[in-house]
Ligand SMILES: Nc1ncnc2c1ncn2[C@@H]1O[C@H](COP(=O)(O)OP(=O)(O)OP(=O)(O)O)[C@@H](O)[C@H]1O
Ligand code: SF4
C-alpha cells in the first residue's frame with residue numbers, strides 16, 4: 001500500500017446568496033474526483049493552470065478544508081472521515097510548506113519561537129533547552145546559521161525565509177510534506193537552491209513529497225511521478241520522464257508545447273498548440289470531458305461522457321476518449337491547434353532534454369505563462385489563462401505590517417493561493433549546487449505585506 005492514497009476526492013465549496021438567510025445557490029467544484037497514490041520516499045508533482053484546484057487538493061489532504069467526498073488514506077487510515085480530535089494525532093506527520101515564505105511566518109515571532117511553537121503543541125522535546133538543540137540541528141540541515149534563532153522573518157532573504165518554512169515543517173519530524181508552489185515566489189537562482197535542499201532532505205530523511213507547481217521545469221526535476229490537473233480533475237499521470245517524452249492528453253500536449261526551449265535555434269522552430277478560450281469556471285464546469293470546450297480534437301462523445309483516468313500501459317494514465325487515436329493521427333481535428341503537426345511538438349520536447357540549458361530570464365522563461373503569440377484566429381496559448389490577473393505573491397498578500405500581530409486571527413481563506421510569481425527554473429540551474437547563500441533581505445518592513453490567512457494556516461497545519 002502507498003503511504004498516501006487519494007481515492008475519488010472531492011472538495012465542493014458552497015456558493016451562498018441572500019442578505020438575511022444564506023441560501024446555497026450552487027457549488028464551486030474545486031476538486032472533483034481525484035485519485036492518486038504517493039509512494040513512501042517519492043515525490044509526486046502536481047501541475048495545472050491557476051484555479052484548477054491544486055492548492056485545494058493539498059489542503060484537503062491536511063484537512064484544512066472539508067473533504068466533500070472520497071478517501072484520503074494516509075498510512076492505512078482514512079483522514080477524510082477522521083474526527084478532529086483523532087486528526088490531531090496525524091497533523092504532525094503531514095506538514096505543508098507554503099508559496100509565500102514571508103506571509104506564512106508570523107513577523108512578531110523570532111525563528112526559535114516560530115519553530116518551537118509546533119514542537120510544544122505536539123509534545124516534541126521535554127523542555128525549551130531540548131527543543132532549542134533540536135531546532136539548531138534542523139537549522140543546520142536547512143543551511144541556516146545557529147544565530148538565526150533569535151532573528152525575525154523580515155531579517156532574512158526570500159530564500160532563507162523559505163528555508164525557515166521548511167525547517168518549521170522538519171522540526172515536527174513529518175513523513176509527508178506538501179510543498180505548495182515552494183519556489184514560485186523566489187528568484188530563479190534561489191529556486192534552484194531550495195529545490196536542491198528539498199531533494200537533499202528527502203534523501204537524508206526519507207521524506208515523501210507532494211509538490212504543487214505551475215512550473216513544469218521545477219516539477220520535472222524533482223518528481224518521480226507527475227499528475228496534470230485540469231478543472232478539478234487529473235487528466236494525465238505518468239512517471240516524470242515518460243510524461244515529458246510523450247504527453248498524451250491534449251491539454252498536457254498544449255502545456256508542454258508552451259515550454260520555451262533555451263536554444264534559440266530550436267526555440268525559433270518550436271511550434272505551440274494554441275488553445276481557444278479560457279479555463280471554464282469551476283462553479284459551472286462543462287459536462288462530459290471538462291476539456292471539450294477547448295480541445296482541438298473534441299468529438300460529439302466528449303461533450304456528454306466524462307473520460308476516466310485510464311492506464312494505457314507502463315503507468316501512463318490518461319483521461320481522454322481518443323488518446324490513442326490522437327497519437328496515431330486517426331481522429332479528425334475539430335479545432336485548429338495553430339500548428340500542422342503535433343508530432344513536431346514532441347520532437348521538440350525530447351530535443352529540449354538534450355539541450356544544455358541555462359538560467360533564463362524569468363520574464364521570458366515563464367513556463368506556464370508563455371508570451372502570447374498572436375494567432376490569426378485570436379486563439380490563446382494553452383497556459384495563458386495562468387497569466388491573467390496573476391500578481392506577485394507579495395502584492396496579493398493581504399494586510400500590512402501593522403496588523404502583522406494578527407496572524408493568529410482570522411484571515412482570508414486560501415490567501416496564499418492568491419498570487420504567483422511565474423518564473424521558471426531550468427534543469428541546469430537546479431542541478432547546480434548553491435555557490436553562495438543569497439544575501440539577507442535589505443530592510444525589515446513595517447510596510448511589508450503579510451498574508452494573514454497563510455500564517456494562520458501554517459500554525460493550523462502544525
Ligand atoms: N474557500 C473557498 N471558497 C470558495 N471557493 C474556493 C475556496 N478556495 C478555493 N476556491 C476556488 O476553488 C478553485 C480552485 O482554487 P485553488 O486555489 O485550489 O487553485 P490552484 O490550482 O491552487 O490555483 P493557483 O495556481 O492560482 O494557486 C478556484 O476557483 C478558487 O476560487
Ligand atoms: S476526451 Fe475528447 S475533449 Fe477530452 S481531451 Fe480527449 S479528445 Fe479532447
Ligand SMILES: [Mg+2]
Pocket residue numbers: 054055056416417
Ligand atoms: Mg494554489
